Amino acid sequence: MSPTLITDDFATYMLVVAHPDDSEFSSAGTVARLMRAGKRVVIVQVTSGNKGSADPTADPSRVAATREAELLEATRRLGGPEVIFLRCMDGELTPDLDLRERIVRMIRTHKPDVIITHDPFRPYSLHADHRAVGMATTDAVYPTARDPLYFPEHYAEGLEPHKTAEIWYFGPEQPDKTVDITDVFDLKIHALMAHVSQIGDGEGMAERMRERAQELAKDEAFELGEAFKVVQMRR
Numbered sequence: 001m002s003p004t005l006i007t008d009d010f011a012t013y014m015l016v017v018a019h020p021d022d023s024e025f026s027s028a029g030t031v032a033r034l035m036r037a038g039k040r041v042v043i044v045q046v047t048s049g050n051k052g053s054a055d056p057t058a059d060p061s062r063v064a065a066t067r068e069a070e071l072l073e074a075t076r077r078l079g080g081p082e083v084i085f086l087r088c089m090d091g092e093l094t095p096d097l098d099l100r101e102r103i104v105r106m107i108r109t110h111k112p113d114v115i116i117t118h119d120p121f122r123p124y125s126l127h128a129d130h131r132a133v134g135m136a137t138t139d140a141v142y143p144t145a146r147d148p149l150y151f152p153e154h155y156a157e158g159l160e161p162h163k164t165a166e167i168w169y170f171g172p173e174q175p176d177k178t179v180d181i182t183d184v185f186d187l188k189i190h191a192l193m194a195h196v197s198q199i200g201d202g203e204g205m206a207e208r209m210r211e212r213a214q215e216l217a218k219d220e221a222f223e224l225g226e227a228f229k230v231v232q233m234r235r
């Protein structure tokens with residue numbers, strides 16, 4: 001598989017993820033690598049995970065505030081990518097035109113070269129929010145954000161159509177790009193540990209994540225990886 005290093009000419013990467021720990025579990029090493037390479041990284045956080053509590057008496061707005069703070073700490077540890085909260089309702093996402101419009105607005109605002117998101121085509125992907133974000137983002141990239149007759153109200157706000165070059169899907173069945181995260185693996189774990197409300201003290205997590213990263217890099221010349229399926233857009 002190749003390429004294994006982030007040596008491309010792309011300048012801006014945008015992650016579009018459903019919940020406040022999705023970007024860390026899937027891509028924290030890649031984010032750290034991108035930040036070190038001087039790339040611009042924007043994380044679009046679709047929900048703030050306001051149902052992410054096992055306590056039936058928890059206040060969803062407080063759960064969301066906690067999780068937003070945890071995400072901001074996690075991203076600070078990764079080098080400080082920009083974070084945008086869309087604050088959609090956790091667990092209730094559908095790949096409808098409303099969600100697509102919100103993502104198109106982000107694409108037209110930040111003009112990413114690469115979008116990194118959930119793989120909505122993976123069989124047995126069990127979380128509806130993950131499927132919804134992956135599909136709405138895919139449909140936002142092509143052709144909606146690119147073509148000027150979609151959401152013409154964006155013009156009034158000064159937003160122009162934008163062509164994204166590539167989508168990288170995390171969690172694919174058959175990855176074709178593996179990013180070397182060996183040097184930043186400890187940073188990935190450090191970022192994940194910021195999500196205290198979700199992982200507690202994180203016992204055993206580093207070992208599990210290392211095993212997973214080793215498996216993803218088993219055909220590579222490096223030890224630890226994060227894997228993606230890359231789809232290139234028609235120009």
Ligand SMILES: [Zn+2]
Nearest residue numbers: 018019022130
């Ligand atoms: Zn999630």
